[in-house]
Amino acid sequence: MSLIVQKFGGSSVADAKKVENVADIVTSAKKNGNDVVVVVSAQGDTTDILIEKAKEINKNPSKREMDVLLSTGEQITISLLAMAIEKRGFSVISLTGWQAGFKTKSNHTNARIIKIDTTRLKSELEMNKIVIVAGFQGIDRLFDITTLGRGGSDTSAVAIAAALHADLCQIYTDVDGVYTADPNLVKNSKKLEEISYDEMLELATLGAQVLHNRSVEMAKRYNVDLEVLSSFKNVKGTKVKERVNVEKLLIRGVTKDDYTARIALINVPDESGYAYHIFSLMGKNGINVDLIVQSYGSKSKKDISFTVPLDSMELATKILKENQERLQIEDIKVSDSVSKVSIVGAGMQMNPGVAAKFFEALYNANINIHMISTSEIKISVLIDKKDSSMAINSIHDAFFE
Amino acid sequence: MSLIVQKFGGSSVADAKKVENVADIVTSAKKNGNDVVVVVSAQGDTTDILIEKAKEINKNPSKREMDVLLSTGEQITISLLAMAIEKRGFSVISLTGWQAGFKTKSNHTNARIIKIDTTRLKSELEMNKIVIVAGFQGIDRLFDITTLGRGGSDTSAVAIAAALHADLCQIYTDVDGVYTADPNLVKNSKKLEEISYDEMLELATLGAQVLHNRSVEMAKRYNVDLEVLSSFKNVKGTKVKERVNVEKLLIRGVTKDDYTARIALINVPDESGYAYHIFSLMGKNGINVDLIVQSYGSKSKKDISFTVPLDSMELATKILKENQERLQIEDIKVSDSVSKVSIVGAGMQMNPGVAAKFFEALYNANINIHMISTSEIKISVLIDKKDSSMAINSIHDAFFE
Numbered sequence: 001m002s003l004i005v006q007k008f009g010g011s012s013v014a015d016a017k018k019v020e021n022v023a024d025i026v027t028s029a030k031k032n033g034n035d036v037v038v039v040v041s042a043q044g045d046t047t048d049i050l051i052e053k054a055k056e057i058n059k060n061p062s063k064r065e066m067d068v069l070l071s072t073g074e075q076i077t078i079s080l081l082a083m084a085i086e087k088r089g090f091s092v093i094s095l096t097g098w099q100a101g102f103k104t105k106s107n108h109t110n111a112r113i114i115k116i117d118t119t120r121l122k123s124e125l126e127m128n129k130i131v132i133v134a135g136f137q138g139i140d141r142l143f144d145i146t147t148l149g150r151g152g153s154d155t156s157a158v159a160i161a162a163a164l165h166a167d168l169c170q171i172y173t174d175v176d177g178v179y180t181a182d183p184n185l186v187k188n189s190k191k192l193e194e195i196s197y198d199e200m201l202e203l204a205t206l207g208a209q210v211l212h213n214r215s216v217e218m219a220k221r222y223n224v225d226l227e228v229l230s231s232f233k234n235v236k237g238t239k240v241k242e243r244v245n246v247e248k249l250l251i252r253g254v255t256k257d258d259y260t261a262r263i264a265l266i267n268v269p270d271e272s273g274y275a276y277h278i279f280s281l282m283g284k285n286g287i288n289v290d291l292i293v294q295s296y297g298s299k300s301k302k303d304i305s306f307t308v309p310l311d312s313m314e315l316a317t318k319i320l321k322e323n324q325e326r327l328q329i330e331d332i333k334v335s336d337s338v339s340k341v342s343i344v345g346a347g348m349q350m351n352p353g354v355a356a357k358f359f360e361a362l363y364n365a366n367i368n369i370h371m372i373s374t375s376e377i378k379i380s381v382l383i384d385k386k387d388s389s390m391a392i393n394s395i396h397d398a399f400f401e
Numbered sequence: 402m403s404l405i406v407q408k409f410g411g412s413s414v415a416d417a418k419k420v421e422n423v424a425d426i427v428t429s430a431k432k433n434g435n436d437v438v439v440v441v442s443a444q445g446d447t448t449d450i451l452i453e454k455a456k457e458i459n460k461n462p463s464k465r466e467m468d469v470l471l472s473t474g475e476q477i478t479i480s481l482l483a484m485a486i487e488k489r490g491f492s493v494i495s496l497t498g499w500q501a502g503f504k505t506k507s508n509h510t511n512a513r514i515i516k517i518d519t520t521r522l523k524s525e526l527e528m529n530k531i532v533i534v535a536g537f538q539g540i541d542r543l544f545d546i547t548t549l550g551r552g553g554s555d556t557s558a559v560a561i562a563a564a565l566h567a568d569l570c571q572i573y574t575d576v577d578g579v580y581t582a583d584p585n586l587v588k589n590s591k592k593l594e595e596i597s598y599d600e601m602l603e604l605a606t607l608g609a610q611v612l613h614n615r616s617v618e619m620a621k622r623y624n625v626d627l628e629v630l631s632s633f634k635n636v637k638g639t640k641v642k643e644r645v646n647v648e649k650l651l652i653r654g655v656t657k658d659d660y661t662a663r664i665a666l667i668n669v670p671d672e673s674g675y676a677y678h679i680f681s682l683m684g685k686n687g688i689n690v691d692l693i694v695q696s697y698g699s700k701s702k703k704d705i706s707f708t709v710p711l712d713s714m715e716l717a718t719k720i721l722k723e724n725q726e727r728l729q730i731e732d733i734k735v736s737d738s739v740s741k742v743s744i745v746g747a748g749m750q751m752n753p754g755v756a757a758k759f760f761e762a763l764y765n766a767n768i769n770i771h772m773i774s775t776s777e778i779k780i781s782v783l784i785d786k787k788d789s790s791m792a793i794n795s796i797h798d799a800f801f802e
Contacts, residue, residue, distance in 0.1 A: 099545075
């Protein structure tokens, strides 16, 4: 007898028929002798509709009241799913975030989980009930409703799995696993049987929108075995865990991120602490800096290039121009016609041939590289956006065909 | 400085514009130096839409899960109203039923309030905030969400007014007060300045759908001054309180109820306890019996007639037929083409002329009376449904013109 936590996202519960489908998956796990806790998101576009309702009344509502409003979305789903499971003759109970014991910090719309008081969850499981929990939400120490921000329901599921020492946390979504590349872009992309937490984190950061980083980080910290699988196809998914067999594949995946912009600072002083000034300025303004490349300094001058998310490009440029004189920047060059292409895989650490193969694939496709950044388990390059599709296909062929 | 509880029903908060209107009414009361607690219902047809969603999945969902589902309706309204009030620069906080301290029994979908723990309400008022409370809902001792059933938000408002010893409980609705007759039926009907709890209770029972009986009963028990007024017209409403000036008007109102059926049991035994057998049979089957008339017994036989709500007519008939032989009923006659017309007024106790005037009005209109029933503050007659509109106009003219 195992304890399984299953999480279903908004697209998996979007309408009555899909809720019934989820009820089938859940009761099937129960019939197979498992204890089951289910975490659900708001249905389909419910959250967007609620945000719309708020904006109609107040363009800038308080975050506390937004949380009161948005938390109703998951509350609707838990009751509907419980009703669908009741109809199948199973004993079931729905719990809101606060009923399920989610205690969070008070930073509304982006609250961190402090702990889960599992008293109620455990007592309902002991009564042999399927327990349905509203994801994405909790309460703070004032008993005010909070929400967890983007990817909150994934995080809720992993947190419950950790708190209850579940045997497995299944993340049901609209894709059936983690692929070696986006199947929409690379037709030969293959589903991975398994992937390590670190590889998954790199892939998530790089734009593979399967799992949110917060949930993967939490799974890694508490060693929760994850499985990503489809709500709509009854096939094996991808396991995410601490150790995977690195022998089998050198790399796990190829990704591209078109949502990036490059900023180059030309001829800046080659002084210690200079980079710190630049990047603390960005950080203070809430701008996430990604790839950073600094040219080898000569004649007391150097160039610094870095990438920022596309929607931070204008703000970053404005701030740099305001400080151009003070920071002695000769010229600022900005481009949004760039794309970041990466490969991820724990296997590459022990295989020096990986980098060579990667650059060879780009060379063969005649693609020019603007920036290069590497970590232990990934290599990223910045290239022209127009080349990005060709690049990932060429790289994917090199490693997987 | 007074403490006012204001309650706004679903039609008063049906869309963004109406929520803004309510925000204006609430902030105006606050500007006038009052502490304000606001109780709201779900927007417009939200509750119906949620019920529809449930029925699509399970025709017979558990009441517990219905409560989880339906309670989201008011939670959406409280956050939206709070946002509208924030925009007007006032300090405001929304509270769900459980946050506002509503402790109820566990009878889901029709829970009774046990008590209100006012700690949080008081502390928010002390911080000079406008407090918005979700009506219709609470939690039971297991911390499960409950709802209060029909008229629940009125009851929530009166309960808060009682618990906080408020100076006034204003029930805002889509009519601007209690009228001497339904203005849609009687064109000369007049708005009452005031009415007693008992008169209001009789009027509510008789079909004037302004306030729900449970809330009026609670107001009477805790001596909460009520005012019924319009969300859409800025005019004085009708006060509902313990003592009113009975001199001014003999009667308060004329009502009709078309939603009734008459059942006549012909030639039944004239024995003691016979009526008890009939009406306990009805009661056991959940049928509410209203007017009861028993003919003067002769030759050891008598007739018993009574009215039941229209939707209980078939069930009542079926049960009586099943027991016809055992109960020695010679014949059962049923009619749904009847209507109950009533006058209500504490003044009639001291004025013997009231009944005479009432019957004279019916006589002048040439209306035949099937049954008569009287209490200290009302007189009801059962007449043919086709005559009911003429009857209330004729009676209204006799008393108010």
